[in-house]
Amino acid sequence: MNDHSAISVSGLVKTFGKTRALDGLDLSVQSGEVHGFLGPNGAGKSTTLRVLLGLIRKDSGEARLLGGDPWRDAVVLHRRLAYVPGDVTLWPGLTGGEIIDLLGRMRGGLDPKRRAELLERFELDPRKKARTYSKGNRQKVALVAALASDAELLLLDEPTSGLDPLMEAIFRGCVEEERNSGRTVLLSSHILSEVEALCDRVTIIRDGKAVESGTLSDLRHLSRTSISAELARMPVGLGGLPGVHDLRVEGKRLRCQVDSSGLDSLLAHLTPFGVRSLISQPPTLEDLFLRHYETERRHAEPVDRAGVAR
Amino acid sequence: MKALAGTWSLVRLILRRDRIILPLWVAVLALLPVAIANTLADLYPTAAERQSYLDIVTANPALSALYGHAYGSGLGALTAWRLGGTVLLVGLATLLTVIRHTRAEEVAGRRELLGATVVGRQTPLFAALLVAFGASLALGALVSVGLVAYGLPTTGSVAFGLSWAMFGWSFAAVAAVAAQVTESARIARGISIAVLGLCFVLRAAGDKDGPSWLSWLSPFGWAQRIRPFVDERWWVFLLFLGLIAVLTFTALALSARRDLGSGLLPTRLGPAVASPWLRSPLALAWRLQRGTLLAWTAGFVVFGAILGSVGDSAVEVIEDNPQLKAVAEQLDGSSGLADAYFAAVMGLLGLVASGCAMGAALRLRSEEANGRAEPVLAAAVSRVRWAASHLTFALLGPAVVLGAAGLAAGLAYGLSAGDVGQEMARVLGAALVQLPAVWVLVGVAVALFGVLPRFMAFGGWAVLAACALIEEFGRPLQLSKRILDLSPFAHVPKLPGGEVSAAPLLWLALIVVALAAVGLLGFRRRDIL
Numbered sequence: 001m002n003d004h005s006a007i008s009v010s011g012l013v014k015t016f017g018k019t020r021a022l023d024g025l026d027l028s029v030q031s032g033e034v035h036g037f038l039g040p041n042g043a044g045k046s047t048t049l050r051v052l053l054g055l056i057r058k059d060s061g062e063a064r065l066l067g068g069d070p071w072r073d074a075v076v077l078h079r080r081l082a083y084v085p086g087d088v089t090l091w092p093g094l095t096g097g098e099i100i101d102l103l104g105r106m107r108g109g110l111d112p113k114r115r116a117e118l119l120e121r122f123e124l125d126p127r128k129k130a131r132t133y134s135k136g137n138r139q140k141v142a143l144v145a146a147l148a149s150d151a152e153l154l155l156l157d158e159p160t161s162g163l164d165p166l167m168e169a170i171f172r173g174c175v176e177e178e179r180n181s182g183r184t185v186l187l188s189s190h191i192l193s194e195v196e197a198l199c200d201r202v203t204i205i206r207d208g209k210a211v212e213s214g215t216l217s218d219l220r221h222l223s224r225t226s227i228s229a230e231l232a233r234m235p236v237g238l239g240g241l242p243g244v245h246d247l248r249v250e251g252k253r254l255r256c257q258v259d260s261s262g263l264d265s266l267l268a269h270l271t272p273f274g275v276r277s278l279i280s281q282p283p284t285l286e287d288l289f290l291r292h293y294e295t296e297r298r299h300a301e302p303v304d305r306a307g308v309a310r
Numbered sequence: 311m312k313a314l315a316g317t318w319s320l321v322r323l324i325l326r327r328d329r330i331i332l333p334l335w336v337a338v339l340a341l342l343p344v345a346i347a348n349t350l351a352d353l354y355p356t357a358a359e360r361q362s363y364l365d366i367v368t369a370n371p372a373l374s375a376l377y378g379h380a381y382g383s384g385l386g387a388l389t390a391w392r393l394g395g396t397v398l399l400v401g402l403a404t405l406l407t408v409i410r411h412t413r414a415e416e417v418a419g420r421r422e423l424l425g426a427t428v429v430g431r432q433t434p435l436f437a438a439l440l441v442a443f444g445a446s447l448a449l450g451a452l453v454s455v456g457l458v459a460y461g462l463p464t465t466g467s468v469a470f471g472l473s474w475a476m477f478g479w480s481f482a483a484v485a486a487v488a489a490q491v492t493e494s495a496r497i498a499r500g501i502s503i504a505v506l507g508l509c510f511v512l513r514a515a516g517d518k519d520g521p522s523w524l525s526w527l528s529p530f531g532w533a534q535r536i537r538p539f540v541d542e543r544w545w546v547f548l549l550f551l552g553l554i555a556v557l558t559f560t561a562l563a564l565s566a567r568r569d570l571g572s573g574l575l576p577t578r579l580g581p582a583v584a585s586p587w588l589r590s591p592l593a594l595a596w597r598l599q600r601g602t603l604l605a606w607t608a609g610f611v612v613f614g615a616i617l618g619s620v621g622d623s624a625v626e627v628i629e630d631n632p633q634l635k636a637v638a639e640q641l642d643g644s645s646g647l648a649d650a651y652f653a654a655v656m657g658l659l660g661l662v663a664s665g666c667a668m669g670a671a672l673r674l675r676s677e678e679a680n681g682r683a684e685p686v687l688a689a690a691v692s693r694v695r696w697a698a699s700h701l702t703f704a705l706l707g708p709a710v711v712l713g714a715a716g717l718a719a720g721l722a723y724g725l726s727a728g729d730v731g732q733e734m735a736r737v738l739g740a741a742l743v744q745l746p747a748v749w750v751l752v753g754v755a756v757a758l759f760g761v762l763p764r765f766m767a768f769g770g771w772a773v774l775a776a777c778a779l780i781e782e783f784g785r786p787l788q789l790s791k792r793i794l795d796l797s798p799f800a801h802v803p804k805l806p807g808g809e810v811s812a813a814p815l816l817w818l819a820l821i822v823v824a825l826a827a828v829g830l831l832g833f834r835r836r837d838i839l
Contacts, residue, residue, distance in 0.1 A: 053687075055688070055837070056837035078690045079690040081688075087681060092493075093598070097580075098581060098585075101588065102584055102589065103685055105588075127580055128580070131417070
């Protein structure tokens with residue numbers, strides 16, 4: 001455990017009755033980075049955050065947060081972090097403004113200037129009673145309360161799930177600012193474009209386990225680039241090339257997927273046939289994500305899961 | 311009838327969700343009349359004894375205020391009279407059922423989910439009313455059958471059972487209107503209960519020594535003026551039916567006009583910035599609970615004043631009757647008859663104050679279950695500090711309301727008895743001495759919260775209901791002492807006048823501390839659900 005690690009989790013297990021919500025999860029978030037926590041519904045994202053907040057107790061494994069034990073040191077640690085829950089419920093009789101102030105004060109401080117600025121940017125009327133807010137507006141209340149705090153770590157659980165695209169853009173702007181001011185953000189999401197736009201590093205979680213973790217370029221390295229090319233002559237001998245998949249040749253046109261490691265040899269092979277046009281699409285996180293889940297599903301037979309180390 | 315599409319599926323859904331609680335209250339309430347009839351038959355076996363009992367009863371304004379007019383000395387008539395206040399529970403059960411399945415569902419957002427399916431605009435309200443009406447009718451039928459089976463006249467039994475059913479319908483309809491008026495289930499519940507209380511007070515005032523038309527304004531008065539087992543006056547049911555029809559149509563009309571989620575009263579804007587004091591869990595708990603506490607306090611002041619003002623006449627009547635005087639003195643081992651009266655009345659208030667305390671304690675669970683504990687606990691607030699914030703109101707709330715009732719009753723009684731200072735202190739003491747027993751019930755709720763949180767609401771109310779049944783009906787039903795002693799209220803000193811010994815109070819305090827410790831330690835260790 002080094003000084004730069006804001007969150008460090010290893011082998012985390014949490015069961016609810018017979019369900020294994022977290023099954024040996026590893027997660028490491030460096031100080032000052034925006035870390036994407038990606039996974040489909042029910043993968044264990046919220047459970048992880050709730051363990052990190054000391055709201056639920058881990059069964060086994062290690063979890064450290066800002067150098068402390070999230071269960072034992074909960075109160076002390078909570079002064080240094082702000083949390084936006086995935087499903088924001090508020091006290092129906094209090095106004096949005098009252099709730100923002102209350103949460104800020106109980107956490108230990110709120111910047112009134114930043115509060116006013118955020119209210120304006122998110123176009124939130126703080127005088128309305130919480131019972132009249134829509135889901136998106138409730139989300140904004142929690143976001144303003146968190147972003148206006150002086151916390152060094154922000155834990156955001158699917159914070160844009162109720163926001164419209166305009167507000168989502170404003171939210172992205174806010175996270176950019178947080179990053180620039182040196183705050184650490186753990187952003188749980190299932191919206192890939194959001195994570196792709198905001199995050200330095202990403203952890204993908206599935207069935208309570210981290211299946212991939214690294215920078216976006218690390219992860220792209222693991223995946224395939226799609227190539228479509230038009231050649232002067234009909235190409236031959238492509239089938240035997242390493243790392244080439246889904247190959248389709250129609251006359252002088254060629255389409256295929258290629259592993260990052262196979263890119264070099266493919267291009268070298270194509271050049272002699274006279275490349276007239278070449279479109280190379282780097283994998284989006286979307287591809288990566290889908291591919292991961294597809295292959296997981298395809299190989300999700302018991303033998304494979306039990307025997308193969310990842 | 312497109313507005314009522316899907317009614318049967320919704321009725322089935324309500325019955326599925328209430329499959330335990332609904333049969334439970336119907337069964338418990340249906341057993342009460344037979345049990346009371348049986349006890350009265352044991353105590354006053356001959357016609358002459360019943361006649362002298364009736365004479366005492368009719369001469370006593372305090373008893374008239376509590377139970378209403380007695381119209382005959384037959385076993386059935388006395389049973390109906392003795393249950394004149396108990397019918398309140400029927401109204402309470404139906405109004406809670408209706409709010410639970412109308413406004414509470416709407417607040418929780420589940421109504422919206424249903425509204426998008428093939429369910430008419432009026433269906434949820436209509437289905438909730440159908441279930442409440444059906445349950446009342448079943449209760450009425452069971453009561454009638456029970457009394458007939460016990461050997462009472464059929465006509466009277468049917469009239470009495472039907473009066474209970476109609477009473478239930480009336481307050482289901484009251485709740486249906488209240489659910490349309492406000493945006494909050496809690497306030498809708500408060501309004502309905504306040505109407506129920508007001509109706510009781512109207513009847514009590516009219517039957518005590520006020521003008522008798524006051525009693526004709528209240529369903530409590532109607533239920534008794536049907537005069538079951540004496541000379542059944544069936545036309546009084548027309549009053550019930552008229553009220554039920556007017557309220558039901560009002561509720562349906564209101565619900566047809568308003569938007570989903572809104573009430574009649576427009577929501578006003580509130581402050582954009584929190585007051586400086588709103589900065590801790592305790593301040594939040596105060597903000598959330600102050601309205602409820604204020605309403606309880608107001609109710610206790612009114613109730614205390616009424617009970618205090620009839621104390622004087624209660625004493626006079628008992629003193630005029632040597633036989634009863636001997637009984638009263640022997641029963642409570644105290645010299646003053648007023649003391650016996652106030653000890654009994656404060657025991658009753660102690661039970662009601664337990665309801666206030668239970669409601670405050672259960673805020674813990676509702677805040678947790680609705681996800682509102684999470685943002686507080688994710689701030690720099692320890693679990694015990696958060697739990698203590700709501701428990702402060704569960705512990706001090708009953709002290710406030712009992713104190714208010716004690717002062718009001720003492721003042722009213724002192725004014726009529728001519729010694730304000732001394733009587734106020736004595737009656738106040740009698741009210742506050744209930745607190746240790748109230749706190750034991752809070753302790754049970756806290757222990758459940760720590761160990762079996764999902765069971766807290768049901769368990770807490772069930773224990774309170776069991777204590778209420780033991781306290782109010784245990785003696786008349788001649789239950790064994792071992793069962794009577796299960797209720798913590800059996801162990802508080804019989805004040806005013808009785809002896810105060812430290813041992814039982816210490817034991818109660820010890821039990822409270824132990825239960826609270828179990829609850830808080832359990833809560834510190836468990837997951838937030």
